Amino acid sequence: MATEKMEFQTEVRDMLNLMINSLYSNKEIFLRELVSNAADALDKRRFLSLSDASLLPVGTQLRIDIEVNKDQKRLTVTDNGIGMNKEDLINCLGTIARSGTKNFIKNLKDSDKASVDLIGQFGVGFYSIFMVAKKVEVLTLKAGDTQGYLWSSEGTGEFEISEAPRDEVGTKITLYLKDDEDAEDFTSEWKIKDIVKKYSGFVNYGIFFHPEATKNDKGELEVKPEEKLNDKVALWRQSEKEVKEEEYKEFYNVICHDGDEPLTWTHSHAEGSQEFWSLVYIPSKAPYNIWQNDSLKGLKLYVKKVFIMDDCKELLPPWLRFVRGVVDSEDLPLNVSREILQSNKIITNIRKHVIKKVLDSLQSMADKDAAKYNAWWRELGMILKEGFYMNWEHLDELKKLLRFESTKTEGDALVSLDEYVKRMPESQKEIYYLVGDKNAVKSNPMLEAFKAKGYEVLLMSDGIDEFMMTSLLEFEGKKFHDISKGDVDFEKTDDEKKAEEANKGLFKGLCENLQKILDEDISEVRVSSRLKDSPCCLVTSEDAMSAQMERMMKAMGQKNFQKSKRILEINPTHPICEMLKAKAEAKEDLGDWPKALYGQALLAEGSPLPNPAEYVSAITKLLTAAAK
Numbered sequence: 001m002a003t004e005k006m007e008f009q010t011e012v013r014d015m016l017n018l019m020i021n022s023l024y025s026n027k028e029i030f031l032r033e034l035v036s037n038a039a040d041a042l043d044k045r046r047f048l049s050l051s052d053a054s055l056l057p058v059g060t061q062l063r064i065d066i067e068v069n070k071d072q073k074r075l076t077v078t079d080n081g082i083g084m085n086k087e088d089l090i091n092c093l094g095t096i097a098r099s100g101t102k103n104f105i106k107n108l109k110d111s112d113k114a115s116v117d118l119i120g121q122f123g124v125g126f127y128s129i130f131m132v133a134k135k136v137e138v139l140t141l142k143a144g145d146t147q148g149y150l151w152s153s154e155g156t157g158e159f160e161i162s163e164a165p166r167d168e169v170g171t172k173i174t175l176y177l178k179d180d181e182d183a184e185d186f187t188s189e190w191k192i193k194d195i196v197k198k199y200s201g202f203v204n205y206g207i208f209f210h211p212e213a214t215k216n217d218k219g220e221l222e223v224k225p226e227e228k229l230n231d232k233v234a235l236w237r238q239s240e241k242e243v244k245e246e247e248y249k250e251f252y253n254v255i256c257h258d259g260d261e262p263l264t265w266t267h268s269h270a271e272g273s274q275e276f277w278s279l280v281y282i283p284s285k286a287p288y289n290i291w292q293n294d295s296l297k298g299l300k301l302y303v304k305k306v307f308i309m310d311d312c313k314e315l316l317p318p319w320l321r322f323v324r325g326v327v328d329s330e331d332l333p334l335n336v337s338r339e340i341l342q343s344n345k346i347i348t349n350i351r352k353h354v355i356k357k358v359l360d361s362l363q364s365m366a367d368k369d370a371a372k373y374n375a376w377w378r379e380l381g382m383i384l385k386e387g388f389y390m391n392w393e394h395l396d397e398l399k400k401l402l403r404f405e406s407t408k409t410e411g412d413a414l415v416s417l418d419e420y421v422k423r424m425p426e427s428q429k430e431i432y433y434l435v436g437d438k439n440a441v442k443s444n445p446m447l448e449a450f451k452a453k454g455y456e457v458l459l460m461s462d463g464i465d466e467f468m469m470t471s472l473l474e475f476e477g478k479k480f481h482d483i484s485k486g487d488v489d490f491e492k493t494d495d496e497k498k499a500e501e502a503n504k505g506l507f508k509g510l511c512e513n514l515q516k517i518l519d520e521d522i523s524e525v526r527v528s529s530r531l532k533d534s535p536c537c538l539v540t541s542e543d544a545m546s547a548q549m550e551r552m553m554k555a556m557g558q559k560n561f562q563k564s565k566r567i568l569e570i571n572p573t574h575p576i577c578e579m580l581k582a583k584a585e586a587k588e589d590l591g592d593w594p595k596a597l598y599g600q601a602l603l604a605e606g607s608p609l610p611n612p613a614e615y616v617s618a619i620t621k622l623l624t625a626a627a628k
């Protein structure tokens with residue numbers, strides 16, 4: 001086969017461009033990515049050999065070897081893992097299949113150079129080598145094949161593939177380093193050792209460094225023996241007492257390709273009818289790709305210390321998809337398949353255990369360090385909220401983990417349901433909440449009467465809140481009440497009740513008048529008992545879809561839902577309403593006021609105006625009249 005020239009896919013080219021011109025200072029992560037790919041390849045070879053022993057002859061030591069050549073500015077990483085055939089080379093080192101990558105590239109372009117660090121999370125770690133190499137060669141033979149291949153590229157638009165002799169199964173990657181000082185550093189022995197120890201100490205296969213031959217005093221070439229750089233294997237199989245905090249953190253950085261510290265972790269060993277180990281981390285920040293389910297790392301599954309798979313989805317519910325770590329079972333069969341996993345008692349048991357551990361550690365974090373927990377909640381709480389409409393088993397634990405902003409929280413503070421219930425005044429019977437646009441919900445006029453009464457209202461503005469509230473019906477016997485729906489039913493004094501009745505009669509004429517003018521948009525106009533300072537607000541009848549839900553359905557492109565007409569409530573003590581009442585009694589035209597009031601009510605709750613021009617014209621006329 002002659003040498004074939006091929007073009008990189010456009011996304012890859014974009015990526016390479018960014019790498020070649022990268023000013024990112026932490027370039028050493030390329031070695032972490034190479035070693036991690038090599039370890040994956042070794043995992044795959046070992047795994048496939050479980051069903052086809054010929055792929056791994058008895059006595060083969062699976063390993064990774066690193067060599068340097070200072071004069072030629074060359075660095076080589078070799079593994080005897082699964083290897084690649086021609087097709088693999090084209091597919092894996094020429095295209096990007098995964099969906100999260102575009103976002104990653106965009107993020108990099110947009111500024112934040114630090115995010116190069118996360119390259120491994122996006123399944124494109126290989127390309128980071130072009131931060132330091134001007135040319136790369138990949139010589140490889142796939143297990144079970146006889147023909148080897150050589151892939152090479154300078155990281156510009158193209159790569160080349162040719163047949164090449166190779167006796168050993170596995171992959172040898174040679175980097176010809178750039179001429180700048182940064183890159184030259186990567187032929188230094190201490191530097192390489194340092195990087196490998198830092199990032200890859202926990203790799204499950206031996207990583208060996210081969211020092212360059214040096215001349216001794218007599219001018220003879222001396223070859224020093226290879227040196228093993230890693231020895232900390234299977235951290236999760238050690239007892240909790242043996243492992244240092246630093247080691248836990250290092251291990252997290254390795255398996256997550258993440259330089260941050262985890263929020264917390266839980267490490268346990270279960271014995272009895274089943275034996276397994278689990279080391280489970282809760283990240284402190286949302287992984288970049290948390291919304292792209294396909295490229296998450298999740299929990300790694302091992303059986304008897306043998307790696308089986310990354311991201312074993314059967315071990316975690318989707319609402320805990322931010323969790324990272326390792327599960328190692330002594331009882332599952334080594335040749336476990338997806339089908340077995342899906343209906344397996346052992347897996348179900350481990351899953352239960354993991355869920356409990358994660359929820360317990362979150363609860364204990366929340367009890368011990370509220371500020372830390374609240375910060376975490378702001379990052380990842382919305383994923384946990386998905387738990388409310390996807391499961392019925394853990395609702396009680398989840399309810400205790402919920403945090404909200406409210407009419408009584410300030411700054412970074414959040415309130416839990418426990419706290420909310422504890423500080424409810426005696427006269428308050430239900431848990432009040434309001435869902436709305438993030439910027440508007442705090443100042444929604446509907447809150448006025450509740451504030452005046454001293455009743456706290458939970459404020460929600462995550463997209464998921466409406467859905468969550470359909471499953472969250474009560475807490476400790478107290479019902480949840482959406483204050484934008486139905487009538488306000490909190491206890492009123494006799495005087496308040498009398499005044500309300502009287503106002504109903506007094507404002508009847510104005511209400512009818514407004515109704516006629518706004519009939520297209522409004523189902524009813526009535527006197528409000530929830531307003532203090534604002535002239536009016538819009539509420540929804542008890543059984544109708546809330547305004548927030550309607551906005552979301554629209555945003556999701558749903559067109560076929562019946563838009564419900566709202567109820568306009570007016571404030572009998574507000575000067576505007578009093579003035580309009582007088583006009584109505586004198587049978588005067590209400591002019592631009594109804595349109596203006598309706599527009600104000602929409603804006604106050606963060607809803608868009610159906611007809612902005614009409615609203616602006618009404619307001620301009622009223623302002624002009626006031627200016628005269």
Ligand code: ADP
Nearest residue numbers: 037038041081083084092123124125126127171
């Ligand atoms: P990721 O490792 O996250 O999939 P990379 O860009 O680092 O993303 O690598 C792309 C693919 O190239 C890998 O998934 C693997 O299939 C292949 N690959 C890379 N390095 C090796 C290697 N040393 N041995 C075998 N396959 C490899």
